Amino acid sequence: MRDTMYAIGFKQYGNPEVLQPLERSMPTLTPDSVLIKVVAAGVNPADTNFRRGAFRFVIRVKLPFVSGLDVAGIVAAVGENVHQFKVGDSVYAMLPTSEGGGYAEYAVVHSTTLSRLPANLSFMQASAVPLAALTAYQGLNEYARVQPNDKILIYGASGGVGTFAVQIARAMGADVTAVCSTRNLSLVEELGAHSIIDYTKQSVDALPRMYDTFFDTRAQFPFVKGAQAIKRGGRLLSLNPGMNNPISGLYAKRNGYDLRGFLVTPNGEDLRKITKLVEQGLVSPVIDRTYMLSEASQSHMYSETKRVSGKLVLRIDETQAE
Template sequence: MIDSPQKGRQHHARTMVAAGFRSYGPAEVLGPLDREQPEIRPDTVLVRVAASGVNPADWLLRSGRLRFVARSRLPFVPGADVAGVVEEVGRAVTRFRPGDAIYAMLPSVAGGGYAEYAAVAEGAVALAPPNLSLAEAAAVPLAALTALQALRDKAGLRAGNHVLINGASGGVGTFAVQIAKVMGARVTAASSGRNAGLVRGLGADEVIDYTRQDVTAGDIGYDVVLDAVNVLPVRRASRALRKGGAFVTVNPLIGMLSPGWLARFRGGRRVESVFVQPGGADLETIGAWISSGKVRPVVDRTYPLSEAAEAHRYSESKRARGKLVLVVDERFAAAESGRGV
């Protein structure tokens, strides 16, 4: 258990430091904001945030490009990933208590993670893996949940399947390679040449350099193609599948535009898209793999919360290797997990 410096204090109507934006725009609009600490509800856990992971959705929201699908109330605090210490629990919460080191994904377009405190539904929370620092734990939730839900729920990946993971060096891709291996699949990973060593080190059986070769060429006939960076056209990805195989993309729109019945005309090849959902049970599954050393987060860079704009610029370059993390509280972020350690 980790003692919070403010344990026992009255949090209501207190202000906290956050990073956010008052108007949509480039990375420069992101800056410090004074916000009221979130209200705790009966089924929520108030978390003192040690660190928050950065995801492309954060800068898509900031840019305003998602404003027609996800209307953010301004000023807005981005951030879907948090790791930290439970400060207080709502009266209906049974699984957590103050001092627990936890990690969680907040609803993806709701934001709130780039802040000293976040309120999270109990069902979205899991104890942080004890062998990670809280900064490392913050790198896990959204990206790892996306990889798990894409491979297990959308693709229906089975032991012995052969899967192509495109974008294997990114946040989602680095988890997808490892999770596919845990699930017993053979993994062909596509990345640029400079990241070949990284993805091989994560367990990929073969690596294709997408800058030199069309990753969908050849007649391998994958059981599953996961496009973790949303660059493969459906037609090309489907061509790389065996009959009855599944193409899963991180572009949530493609699944809607390509209804399941179309698979009949494509030799049973399915086109699916993943739209990641928070989930404490899935984080427990991932946490067990992390605790046993089968999966690890790859953290490319960490930044103090005050440099959130710099982190967004790097993420927007689409060159990050694994995850970027904002450290909100340096002392907590370096600490290892609490209960269960």
């Protein structure tokens, strides 16, 4: 095994141009982890936030930092306690947020956060799944405890998380209303939304009080536009953990709904459930653009336009990527 590998990351916080090639030591295999030869890596808004230093006072990372929280690839080695995966298996995973490490030739992943690749996805497609699909799944399943026939409003339905949330909520038997702009109407319709609201033409502020869950992918603070549409006893799920503050909490309580801002966590059991949904044809990743690893800064520039429909993916090992 080699001592060093190629990766893309940053030595100081800044704009997308700070992303640069880094020669890194090979990640160290521990008894409970798996070494993955990375074939493709997903790009998430979190990657751009880390690079800009937006989280620097909340999550400490060591610089230089290798970006990337989603990987798909081939098992190159397994720790001595790992029995459920073997060398040569095709796998994918979300990496721990504060560690990153996805934009690299190799990544080490704790075996409990890993899943085998869905049989019907390529490595490129699979690398678009973990973080965004886990966010949608954990929000709808763990926090909202969605039941069949629940009415769900998904704001930001055309983004990385939203495209999975629409499909997963539908697979859970919910009645899904998706909110997006005009250019993404046909996309969210294809994903299976039962009703669609074009926010450029209709304000969610005028919606009647009829939703059990409002899944909000915007980082609003402290009040959420459209929250008046949540039924009494319903819930507002926010992807902004900053929403767990006394002002927003009190406001939600006064208006008769629960408020939860949450953070996704890597979880192999949840990822294996998502894998099943993908293999059943109930969930599939939407990929907007793909890039070479060397084009990571371009992928960040596009992500930062906030106009990505679905996901962005980096091709890392060209010989295996298709």
